[in-house]
Amino acid sequence: MTTGARSPAEPRRIRRPTRTFVSLTGPAGNIGDALIRRGGLEWAIGTSDELVAYTGAGPDVWLRQLGVPTGTRVLRSKRSVARWLWLLATSPGRPVLVFEAGEVPLDRGNVLRETVFLAETIIVRLKRGVVVRPPRGIRAPTNLALWLHARAARLSQFALWRESGSAALAGGERVVPDIGFGAGLRPGLPDGERDELVVSLRGTRPLPGATWVAAVRDTAASAGLRIRTVVQVREDEQRARELADALGGVFDPWGDTDPIVQEQTLRDRYDRARLVISDRMHVLVLAALSGAVPVELVPHPTGKITAAFASIGLHDLSRDYATTDAPAMQRFLKAQIERSEEVRLRVSDAAAQLAYIESEVRETIRAARA
Incomplete structure (x- = not known):
């Protein structure tokens, strides 16, 4: 028998497919929003066998702006939130969840939303997956919404803040450049x-x-x-x-x-x-x-x-x-x-820092699935 060969009685290990979820909502009429959503998408692409994107009310042109790959399972409108949660809850082990970069409103009207986001985070961590919160800033914080957001951030492997004030509010530590600085350096004219x-x-x-x-x-x-x-x-x-x-x-x-x-x-x-x-x-x-x-x-x-x-x-x-x-x-x-x-x-x-963080995210995902 060849050394290292599998015994006939040894069960074959079947690799289960992997799944990455990425949130990509935003108005097609705001190029800045497209810029930072694209940045989060780029961190997510290639991390799993299947990519699931929630785009809210985004029109077809929004998908083209972001460069959403062919074959992505795209969920649209608030009516698909239940489908998103079901796919997350029933996903194979070690899923990846990438939240949106940018400004996070935490006023009283966002308590329910932050409760859902905390639940999503807990689901992924229970499945031994990876949660990524790209660089974000907090706007209009209220006590309960902020408390929920901070709990979810602390449960995430990556909770990144684009300025120190927001990091302090959420009890975070890692302040990094806004993800927009990773959109590509251009030489321009002298x-x-x-x-x-x-x-x-x-x-x-x-x-x-x-x-x-x-x-x-x-x-x-x-x-x-x-x-x-x-x-x-x-x-x-x-x-x-x-x-x-x-x-x-x-x-x-x-x-x-x-x-x-x-x-x-x-x-x-x-x-x-x-x-x-x-x-x-x-x-x-x-x-x-x-x-x-x-x-x-x-x-x-x-x-x-x-x-x-x-x-x-x-x-x-x-x-x-x-x-x-x-x-x-x-x-x-x-x-x-x-x-x-x-x-x-x-x-x-700043661009170099963001490139390093992306490589760190990808290595963390590989290690979680090893």
């Missing part, structure tokens, strides 16, 4: 060839006043930059049009453009920008990945952007213009333009 100052602001906030407009226009003129306004979230389109009129800039509409094409167009714009001004975090993340300097210049900033960029070592990118006059705003903006090398270095480090 600094000397970058000729644009790009602006993209939320449509739900008041239109900036004359002092802000003067500061941005004068900064662009002194640096020899053309002003362009862009749309990364559909609901901001009218605001971008208004800003272009006020600033004497070029307006790039979204209109009927396919979201995938729109994302590529935006990244091309950021490739040639020296400075990008926005109060949308993932506008600034994509801008920084292209080598543009990201700046938040709005009245009463929330602190979310400041905290997320501080996590990768970039500070003093935000300024409250409600308490700043035009000359001070100009000095602030001109100083930011000179920070391109620092931005590239910090963003490169």
